[in-house]
Amino acid sequence: MTLFASVTSKLLSVSTSDHASVVSLNLFVALLCACIVIGHLLEENRWMNESITALLIGLCTGVVILLISRGKNSHLLVFSEDLFFIYLLPPIIFNAGFQVKKKQFFRNFVTIMAFGAIGTVVSCTIISLGAIQFFKKLDIGTFDLGDFLAIGAIFAATDSVCTLQVLNQDETPLLYSLVFGEGVVNDATSVVLFNAIQSFDLTHLNHEAAFKFLGNFFYLFILSTFLGVATGLISAYVIKKLYFGRHSTDREVALMMLMAYLSYMLAELFTLSGILTVFFCGIVMSHYTWHNVTESSRITTKHAFATLSFLAETFIFLYVGMDALDIEKWRFVSDSPGTSVAVSSILMGLVMLGRAAFVFPLSFLSNLSKKNQSEKIDIKQQVVIWWAGLMRGAVSMALAYNKFTRSGHTELRGNAIMITSTITVCLFSTMVFGMLTKPLIRYLMPHQKATTSMLSDDNTPKSIQIPLLDGEQQDSFELPGSHHDVPRPDSLRGFLMRPTRTVHHYWRQFDDAFMRPVFGGRGFVPFVPGSPTERSTHDLSKP
Numbered sequence: 001m002t003l004f005a006s007v008t009s010k011l012l013s014v015s016t017s018d019h020a021s022v023v024s025l026n027l028f029v030a031l032l033c034a035c036i037v038i039g040h041l042l043e044e045n046r047w048m049n050e051s052i053t054a055l056l057i058g059l060c061t062g063v064v065i066l067l068i069s070r071g072k073n074s075h076l077l078v079f080s081e082d083l084f085f086i087y088l089l090p091p092i093i094f095n096a097g098f099q100v101k102k103k104q105f106f107r108n109f110v111t112i113m114a115f116g117a118i119g120t121v122v123s124c125t126i127i128s129l130g131a132i133q134f135f136k137k138l139d140i141g142t143f144d145l146g147d148f149l150a151i152g153a154i155f156a157a158t159d160s161v162c163t164l165q166v167l168n169q170d171e172t173p174l175l176y177s178l179v180f181g182e183g184v185v186n187d188a189t190s191v192v193l194f195n196a197i198q199s200f201d202l203t204h205l206n207h208e209a210a211f212k213f214l215g216n217f218f219y220l221f222i223l224s225t226f227l228g229v230a231t232g233l234i235s236a237y238v239i240k241k242l243y244f245g246r247h248s249t250d251r252e253v254a255l256m257m258l259m260a261y262l263s264y265m266l267a268e269l270f271t272l273s274g275i276l277t278v279f280f281c282g283i284v285m286s287h288y289t290w291h292n293v294t295e296s297s298r299i300t301t302k303h304a305f306a307t308l309s310f311l312a313e314t315f316i317f318l319y320v321g322m323d324a325l326d327i328e329k330w331r332f333v334s335d336s337p338g339t340s341v342a343v344s345s346i347l348m349g350l351v352m353l354g355r356a357a358f359v360f361p362l363s364f365l366s367n368l369s370k371k372n373q374s375e376k377i378d379i380k381q382q383v384v385i386w387w388a389g390l391m392r393g394a395v396s397m398a399l400a401y402n403k404f405t406r407s408g409h410t411e412l413r414g415n416a417i418m419i420t421s422t423i424t425v426c427l428f429s430t431m432v433f434g435m436l437t438k439p440l441i442r443y444l445m446p447h448q449k450a451t452t453s454m455l456s457d458d459n460t461p462k463s464i465q466i467p468l469l470d471g472e473q474q475d476s477f478e479l480p481g482s483h484h485d486v487p488r489p490d491s492l493r494g495f496l497m498r499p500t501r502t503v504h505h506y507w508r509q510f511d512d513a514f515m516r517p518v519f520g521g522r523g524f525v526p527f528v529p530g531s532p533t534e535r536s537t538h539d540l541s542k543p
Contacts, residue, residue, distance in 0.1 A: 028318075031061060035314050047435045050310075051317045051393075055430060058321020066325060081398040088312040088394075090264040090278050093184060095309035097282025098290075104177040105283075106507070111366045111377075112178060115385075116185025117221070119362060120156050123354035124193060128152030130350040138339055141414020149197045150403050154422065155351055157190035158183050159393030159430065172441065175381060179388045187395050188275040192220050194399050195271075220273055227270070228277035231263035232284025233519055236292055240520040245294035252293045253300050260285065260305075292520040316394040317430075323397075324423045332416030340417055344424040351425070352390060359386045380444040388437055391429045396422055 035057055039050040105112070132148045143151075196213060235256060244252040260281055267277035290298060333340040360382055367376040377385070400422040404415035515521070 031057060031318055032311065032314055035318060039314075047438070049434060049438070050314065052431060052434050054314050054317035055321040055427065058318045059324060060321075061318075062322040062325035065322070066327065081402045084316070084394055084398045085274070086265075086268070088316055090261060090274065091305065091308040091312050093187075093275050094260050094264070094278045094282040095305045096180065096184060097279040098286045098305050100180065100283065100286075101173055101177060102283060102287065104173050105181055107375075108174070108177050108181065110369075111362070112181035113185060114362050114366065115178065115182035115358070117189050119182065119355075119358035120186045120189040120193070122358040123351075124149070124152035124156040124190070126152075126354035126357055127155050127347070127350045130346065130353070134346045135343070138342060140339060140343060140417045141412060143414065146197060146200075147403075150194060150399075151347075151418070153190050153194040153197060154396050154399045154403065155347055155392065155425065156186070156193070156354065157392065157395040157399065158186050158389045159391040159395065159426075172445070174377075175384055175388075175441075178377070178381075179385055182385075182389065184275065184279050186389075188221075188224070188273045188279075190395065190399070191275060192217060192273050194403075198403075221276065223270075224267055224273040224276040225280050227267055227272060228263050228280030228282075229284050231259060231266070231277070232281045232287075232289065235259040235285060236288035236519040236521070239289055240292045243292075245297060249294050249297045249300070253297050253304070256285065256289060256293070256297075256301050257304065259289075288515075288519045288521040291522045320394060320397060320423075320426060324427055329416050329419050329423075332413045333420050340420055340424070343417055343421045344428070347421055347425050348428065351392065351429070355386055355389055359389070384437075384441055384444060387433060387440060390433045392422075392426045393430060397426055 035050070035054045038057065039053045042048045042053060128148050128151060131151050132145075135143065135148070196216065200209075200213060239252055239255065244255065260278065263281040264274040264278040267274040290301065293301070363377045363382045363385070370376045400419055404418045511521075
């Protein structure tokens with residue numbers, strides 16, 4: 001009888017726990033719907049964007065839960081860095097690579113890599129040195145060198161998610177390619193640096209250890225990029241050769257999604273940078289795989305990837321807003337609020353200083369290598385790049401939780417101060433800098449939107465806000481002889497529009513001669529019996 005009562009009690013507790021989880025998920029889904037509706041209503045507001053809307057809704061929800069639970073809890077779900085890195089980040093980064101303007105991205109590839117890799121190391125160094133200098137004067141606990149370096153890596157990570165919502169690649173293509181490209185490389189560099197610091201023995205520092213650290217760093221970068229490119233090429237080759245569309249478009253859509261996610265998980269399996277891997281997989285799949293599927297699959301995948309990315313972004317900012325009011329973390333700093341404010345202010349100042357320390361010098365060096373004045377980064381654009389990269393978000397949050405908490409909880413005052421300071425910096429930077437970025441861009445570059453129509457990239461799947469065009473319709477918008485036969489310029493406008501002999505030009509020659517015949521891509525139009533392609537062909541053949 002006692003055994004039966006014990007089993008019954010356990011079953012009831014499990015049932016109660018499952019019911020509570022179902023209730024929490026229902027409320028969270030309802031909040032996601034509210035974020036979408038309210039974000040739509042505030043679409044034309046010059047100060048608001050979807051990330052700020054989700055943050056505010058999360059904050060308001062946290063206040064309500066605090067009142068209902070009488071100050072015991074403020075969120076519906078427990079934050080897990082595994083949830084963020086395994087389920088939420090991959091669709092965001094993949095869609096960014098899938099939708100990016102490849103011509104603009106690779107035209108500025110050297111500058112992007114300099115900002116994203118070198119700049120992140122510079123920013124991490126400055127933040128770490130500043131933290132060592134200032135935090136020792138504050139009574140926040142005992143931190144060693146590894147902790148300070150980890151703090152530098154945490155706050156060197158810019159928020160590429162929020163930046164993508166602030167800038168638009170159709171309105172500001174150069175700025176978008178620089179800020180977004182730097183954001184992706186920055187996130188990958190920050191995560192690689194953080195993991196290296198966590199696993200590196202800092203008690204025996206010498207020249208050999210430094211070279212080993214740099215070698216491992218470049219090894220991860222190169223191998224992660226290669227893995228993403230290889231996965232994308234395999235998906236393109238398989239879909240081109242087997243052509244699933246003749247039987248079922250669902251299979252080719254499912255294969256594209258699974259191969260995209262597989263690239264990220266393979267990188268995690270081999271302890272590489274999943275961010276870089278899935279980003280370059282997205283670029284390769286948009287260049288080859290996307291053009292190998294049927295027209296209906298192109299529309300489906302384009303909307304599916306964009307929708308998954310949008311939901312993941314909204315989920316992240318909604319949860320960050322709720323977690324900002326977690327009473328457990330704030331209880332540790334309630335006796336010394338001045339210390340917490342001081343730490344947050346110091347970190348925010350170091351973030352601004354660390355970013356300025358590489359944006360303006362690297363922009364100057366980049367301009368020295370540019371002969372065309374239109375390709376140089378002027379001072380207004382440099383200010384926008386510096387400003388847009390000041391935002392901190394989910395990557396910093398996830399790394400801070402990984403370093404200073406155990407299963408989302410902390411028991412040390414110093415760790416609690418770092419968690420609350422991270423939350424404060426993320427909220428302040430996203431709210432303030434996020435709200436002011438749009439007006440700043442309009443003020444500094446009021447005519448930017450009118451000069452971007454010549455910079456469209458027909459090889460990239462259009463955004464879901466752009467009218468859907470298939471491959472043949474996109475071809476109709478090209479200038480005669482583009483990519484191959486460049487007409488002799490007979491005017492100043494024709495001279496300015498003539499493409500230069502860049503890396504992109506030689507890559508296109510190599511791509512057309514060797515890559516596309518094997519892996520497909522633009523110009524490879526699948527033949528489906530009864531499809532619009534077949535019907536149009538029959539119509540043209542009729543006398």
